[in-house]
Amino acid sequence: MKIKYNLIKKAGNARYGKLETNYGTYETPMFMPVGTLANVKTLVPEELKDVNSGIILSNTYHLWLRPGEDIVAKAGGLHKFMNYDGPILTDSGGFQVFSLVKDKKKDITEQGVHFKSHIDGKPLFLTPELSIQIQNKLDSDIAMSFDECIPPNASYEYTKASTERTLRWAKRGKKVFDNERQSLFGIVQGGAFSDLRKYSAEETVKLDFDGYSIGGVAIGEEKPVTYQMIDDAIKYLPENKPRYLMGVGEPLDIIEGIERGVDMFDCVLPTRLARHGNAFTPYGKINLKNAKYKQDFEPIDVECDCYTCQNYSKAYIRHLMVAKESLGGRLLSIHNIRFLIKLTEDARAAIKNESYQEFKEKFINKYQK
């Protein structure tokens, strides 16, 4: 079935809602952990359920290259392949073409994007149709339109032309889309230009997607610009569809995004931070490799309900990180993902209680001190 968004309560622009999916109903705003290569790095599905994760994200570009969408399809789709019986969102590959390809060189044509594989340099050609066809085969619950992620320094002229092309790509992708149990989201681009964000949002909405995402933000511009880009797009998005802010996972950005009416967030940040020994805490990020945790036998956060904080000390995790034992990254991934999911749970409670501003101020005061 197509996903269905039910708006239950608003507090300012912040929204509390419920998202009906093929795999149950989940509350929003939500944070979606990223499972790039059909796994959230180091973790199994049971651990994601334990941290109260709902939708997870997986990457079309990565799965296209390895193991290939046909193998995933033969396995019975992405859920069966990776043993995850929860909802999965696949991105379109547009962001990876922007951020990951070999030498960052690409040739963007009306037809699609020519670039080289980040693995072996092999020439590749990704089109809006192919992105959708791969996602149809992966059989995720939510697919994304193929877009160009515009660099932060792009000119008005370039941004306008690219935004218009992304709209044409969205139409082409929608045309070939063929999976009844999958939903399709459109992506609003427009760079840092308010009128282009408005144009992109309005034109994308006209195409009637199952949800809308705001793309091309938090990729290098200053925070006020990021927040302005969200404001410029979101006011033209319909109330009855979910809004997804792509690639955003910093706690403060999540809080600002929720305040502006965003329902869904994803980011590799919790697992990437974990691999480098970093943990979120209510008082900001800490790095467990720091010598001061050598004899700190307290958990990362005494108030955290995650498996890691219930069972392990900072000293133990520090030891694992220093000794390069991958269990350290695993334990930190559990904690960091739980931290962001708990943040959205608290945000939801605050919206329901009409206390979002107090919640926000309290969190920020603690987190930044």
Add this chain to the structure above:
Amino acid sequence: MKIKYNLIKKAGNARYGKLETNYGTYETPMFMPVGTLANVKTLVPEELKDVNSGIILSNTYHLWLRPGEDIVAKAGGLHKFMNYDGPILTDSGGFQVFSLVKDKKKDITEQGVHFKSHIDGKPLFLTPELSIQIQNKLDSDIAMSFDECIPPNASYEYTKASTERTLRWAKRGKKVFDNERQSLFGIVQGGAFSDLRKYSAEETVKLDFDGYSIGGVAIGEEKPVTYQMIDDAIKYLPENKPRYLMGVGEPLDIIEGIERGVDMFDCVLPTRLARHGNAFTPYGKINLKNAKYKQDFEPIDVECDCYTCQNYSKAYIRHLMVAKESLGGRLLSIHNIRFLIKLTEDARAAIKNESYQEFKEKFINKYQK
């Protein structure tokens, strides 16, 4: 409390027994997974319990260097530090001095061994007393005497002198041993010389340890030599104490060891193989990176009851290994450890049923075909 071994049934020399420990009673013969740095690589304690693991091993040499025995002691001992409420055996560091130290250069004196850290080349000096004192602080359930692991090519003269020194070291370690809830095992050396194995076994037994291990085997010599070394030592060990064959984890060696009267085995093999994509199966080892598993949607072993085989296909694990996702090694570690533990469970059942020879032949025929 000191461990207590109860011999329940013999089939030839093979023994079925029970080992009472500080953390419950476990059946033998048993395979002990290795948690070198206070974790069985990639796994949490719950996963070890799930595969029906009993005693696990941890390495004194590694923990001495990182995080240091004083930090483990301050954490409340190794169990609390790593959150494992099952029995733990620590080795003495003797094997690591033999196999791991920088440039493999060491200076063995009567007092102890001078060598360089494998991490930073720092000069280190490990003595029989220090090894025991470190283990006392780590507060494992079973500590091992400090010994010299004699190279396979050593002369009779060298082996005799070293074996005698190891006996003197065993006495010295026993003298300083000071931990009431910890047991202490002696180690039989003697190289590939039957008379020296006899001498070492008899003299070690005279020192009255809580258990005896056979050391210096399976480190490069041919299989018949390995098995002879076990035979040459084990017949002089008392029936009422557990016998531990150190560092042995190949399925066929475990089966031969059990037949000869060994009760305990340990090896890094299941986790090391896992990290390289290898899995035990009843038909021998397979490497999941092999292209032939690309579209193999069956589990590694349809009859295996482990979490990995219950939930994941060879194609998925192959994908994880090829994409260098550490979850692949984690899933394979679970399977490989379960495989060796199940092997000992089946061996125990066969001893109880007086069908050990049939069990052995059946296993070998399948495994080697």
